[in-house]
Amino acid sequence: MTSTLFSMITVLLFCVFAVVEVVESGIGVNWGTVALHKLSPETVVDLLKDNKIEKVKLFDADPDVLKALMGSGIEVMVGIPNEMLSVLSSSASAADLWVSQNVSRYMVKGGVNIKYVAVGNEPFLTSYSGQYQSYVFPALTNLQQSLAKGNLAGMVKLVVPCNADAYESSLPSQGAFRPELTQIMMQIISFLSSNVSPFVVNIYPFLSLYGNSDFPQDYAFFEGTTHPVVDGPNVYYNAYDGNFDTLLAALSKIGYGHIPIVIGEIGWPTDGALGANLSAARLFNKGLVNRVLSNKGTPLRPGVPPMDVYLFSLLDEGAKSVLPGNFERHWGIFSFDGQAKYSLNLGNGLLKNAKDVHYLPSRWCVANPTRDLSAVANHFKLACSFADCTTLNYGGSCNGIGEKGNISYAFNGYYQLQKQNPRTCEFDGLGIVTFRDPSVGDCRFLVGVTDGKSSGFRLNSGRIVSSLIIFWGIFTFVV
Numbered sequence: 001m002t003s004t005l006f007s008m009i010t011v012l013l014f015c016v017f018a019v020v021e022v023v024e025s026g027i028g029v030n031w032g033t034v035a036l037h038k039l040s041p042e043t044v045v046d047l048l049k050d051n052k053i054e055k056v057k058l059f060d061a062d063p064d065v066l067k068a069l070m071g072s073g074i075e076v077m078v079g080i081p082n083e084m085l086s087v088l089s090s091s092a093s094a095a096d097l098w099v100s101q102n103v104s105r106y107m108v109k110g111g112v113n114i115k116y117v118a119v120g121n122e123p124f125l126t127s128y129s130g131q132y133q134s135y136v137f138p139a140l141t142n143l144q145q146s147l148a149k150g151n152l153a154g155m156v157k158l159v160v161p162c163n164a165d166a167y168e169s170s171l172p173s174q175g176a177f178r179p180e181l182t183q184i185m186m187q188i189i190s191f192l193s194s195n196v197s198p199f200v201v202n203i204y205p206f207l208s209l210y211g212n213s214d215f216p217q218d219y220a221f222f223e224g225t226t227h228p229v230v231d232g233p234n235v236y237y238n239a240y241d242g243n244f245d246t247l248l249a250a251l252s253k254i255g256y257g258h259i260p261i262v263i264g265e266i267g268w269p270t271d272g273a274l275g276a277n278l279s280a281a282r283l284f285n286k287g288l289v290n291r292v293l294s295n296k297g298t299p300l301r302p303g304v305p306p307m308d309v310y311l312f313s314l315l316d317e318g319a320k321s322v323l324p325g326n327f328e329r330h331w332g333i334f335s336f337d338g339q340a341k342y343s344l345n346l347g348n349g350l351l352k353n354a355k356d357v358h359y360l361p362s363r364w365c366v367a368n369p370t371r372d373l374s375a376v377a378n379h380f381k382l383a384c385s386f387a388d389c390t391t392l393n394y395g396g397s398c399n400g401i402g403e404k405g406n407i408s409y410a411f412n413g414y415y416q417l418q419k420q421n422p423r424t425c426e427f428d429g430l431g432i433v434t435f436r437d438p439s440v441g442d443c444r445f446l447v448g449v450t451d452g453k454s455s456g457f458r459l460n461s462g463r464i465v466s467s468l469i470i471f472w473g474i475f476t477f478v479v
Helices: 003-024 041-050 063-069 082-090 092-104 133-149 179-194 205-211 239-253 278-293 377-386 402-417 472-478
Strands: 026-031 055-058 075-080 113-119 157-159 199-202 229-231 234-236 261-266 308-311 364-367 431-434
Touching (some): 026 278, 055 308, 113 133, 133 179, 157 179, 199 239, 402 431
Antiparallel strands (some): 364 431
């Protein structure tokens, strides 16, 4: 074979593989399970398949979820909670056991298409104060060895989803990892590169807007802005591009500017804060999808979109911690019962609702209109310590329904969570069951579902919820 012919074949093969890479990239979703009213995993998998969503990112390795995904063909990223990193970093046998139970078991014919294992979730968040920092790389090393023992190292890639606060700059071109992370990032990214794994980053323009009153609102979206960021020859018209290129600059500074990038989480909430609403979420996600599918890339990586983008999130999670904000329970493109919140096309047609969802009967618990409600405070507090009352707060969709409306909303949330047990609507005679839907405008009074486990609380990537959270802000507002 002549050198010229060999060169031509090499170029041809390179082009073929490049095309394959583009075809494989796509839009997936995060499937979190920190919910009060849970659809069965089988119902959720059917929802994914009906919407032709071919990639899903999990925050743990729930066996019920993985069993439901068997035979679906959906590409899966399973997660390891941060709380497990310590033992996995110090014990090779613990890593072997985890891989055996949560990966090998499902990687069989007709099993689960596990492509990634996320080692921790945002373990370098500044709010963790370095709590998990020393565990990540040793855990990666042990898990890689465990995958190799199971002959899975070539099929399953380890990744470390990082929050965008891992890097910083005033301009994208000046991006750099936080000084205390530089050394460990060099270790981790060298590991990722040698194992042909991507760098996974979570980007949230909404949080930039939410946390900074001076942040230009239009810069958070993809429709153009009156406040572009000028960085030498490059001009940035949206926060996504600016954030992405800040990461690219940080990666380039440590010698890995060409590593593939996956967006592990990105989205917009629909409730629980000013700016968190249906129209804003639709505008953001529509712009994001169009941007990704256009293959436009960013100024520092033109024509090369991220390998994959995982929307956050698939479903609302009514039991998540509200420490970041009340919006934290409202990121879903679908409501808790699998109903599309707004019109959105992920590239395969408009969203389709979940099928065959089994609801409780159409009845609600509301404040008794014939009773004096002056002694309602403790009952209200009890109801909201179990149910999700975040929509009642300032900026929420139920913020304007008045004192009796707030009480009714709280009572009903608790009543539905208790599977409409008649005793749970008593509240010393202050509650009453009605068959008339008390929903007002955009404020929806829910009816629970019966085809899954309810009142479930679990650890999810450090986002821990307690059934005893007291909504003092709402309590003060009501009374």
